[in-house]
Amino acid sequence: MNLPAPEELCRRAEEALVRCGADIGAAGGSLVARTPVTGTDLRAVRASSPDDVAEAISAAHEAFLAWRSVPAPQRGAVVRRLGQLLTEHKHDLAELVTLEAGKIPSEARGEVQEMIDICEFAVGLSRQLYGRTMASERPGHRLMETWHPLGVVGVISAFNFPVAVWSWNTAIALVCGDTVVWKPSEKTPLTAIACDALLAQAAHDLGAPAGLHALVQGSVEVGEQLVDDARVALLSATGSVRMGRAVGPRVAARFGKSLLELGGNNGAVVAPSADLDLAVRGIVFSAAGTAGQRCTSLRRLIVHSSIADEVTHRISSAYRTLKVGNPFDDGVLVGPLVDEQAFNAMRTALDKARADGGTVVCGGERRGAENSAYYVSPALVRMPAQTSVVQEETFAPILYVLTYDTFDQAIAMHNEVPQGLSSSIFTTDQREAERFLAADGSDCGIANVNIGTSGAEIGGAFGGEKDTGGGRESGSDAWKAYMRRATNTVNYSDQLPLAQGVEFT
């Protein structure tokens, strides 16, 4: 496999950072930015000390005290400017995303586009942070609710969407009147530096208070400081179920709010009436795209037994044509796994699947093992049942194929796993489609018809149920998690009637 020279990638990263206005200073620091493209180092980055983190939270808290009183449409202006800068630097950010996360450029640009889209959404929202007015049971009284800024929002993001998830949180938090302290994945420190520089520029251009946003870098201890600091009013964390189990109770113990977007184990039902040309395209994008490293990646295919052989055959034929390799090369659709650990997890899962009676139809091999990067061909595995390995999320391109006979069975199998992020059904039978979306259908936060499980638009609320953590971010009314609600009762009469008819004289 032909990979670029590591020095060339270092140069490209450096140049993209400089174009984004990042102050990268002298090389040095204990955090090493790496590229999965070649499996080599890009540069050293300074990790934040405990004092740095404490200072960032203090500054964000100070800034919040001023920012919360800035009218929301003016706050939106900072986000509008951020959106402009992201548009200008779309190529630079996408380049860094490919370098650090290994995504193919088209997907990397798509991720930056999500940032631009959420900025647009947030600017509109800055004039629509509506409360309601309710009918009071008392004469001469008005009952209403008002939404107020919440405080400092701590954002912990994962390597696989190194910039979009930060922007979902940050764009919404800023218009809501909150300030943000961001701890990105240790695997993607450079994209974070670039985003932070662009937001600094936007804040500066609009004269916003210093401390509006901060970037803290490092390992798990840095995140723990955000988890435990009572000044962090909302902790929004994306990552594994294991991480969520550690974070959720700790934030709850101090009565902080948390927004958790944890693992998915997303399934798609393929019904006998499905348009198979369309279904196969949707399945291949969701299962093999991003090398299976989206939390929305398709991992379980629940196919009607009458078409299982044909569907498996069509997918394996499509898989065999997928070009795996250097994501910067034209025509490549599957880039590298993020690191060796990811590769080992994939290998272990495939071994377990075989031990459980599964048959690897195609894929699963490492490509270009002479390099220190980890490229794999997407694996398609027929399973006799949803054994324990199928119940787990393995962050790699493995698609398990299971069969069903009745629609009720398909729904039961679909909902059998602990996670509940995304789901879809391929069918042209309207009754089946509606049943999949009904209360006793898919139990996931995202349920689609005739599209794959991944690639959601920003306009909807994003998140899932069960072990996925229950949080919702991005569009719709997800903004409500970033504000506090006050219920107000105003008496404009000269009487003092008590609610529920209570007499107290």
Ligand code: UN1
């Ligand atoms: C994630 O993998 O954490 O729906 C986010 C999608 C993207 C976001 C994925 N819009 O696949």
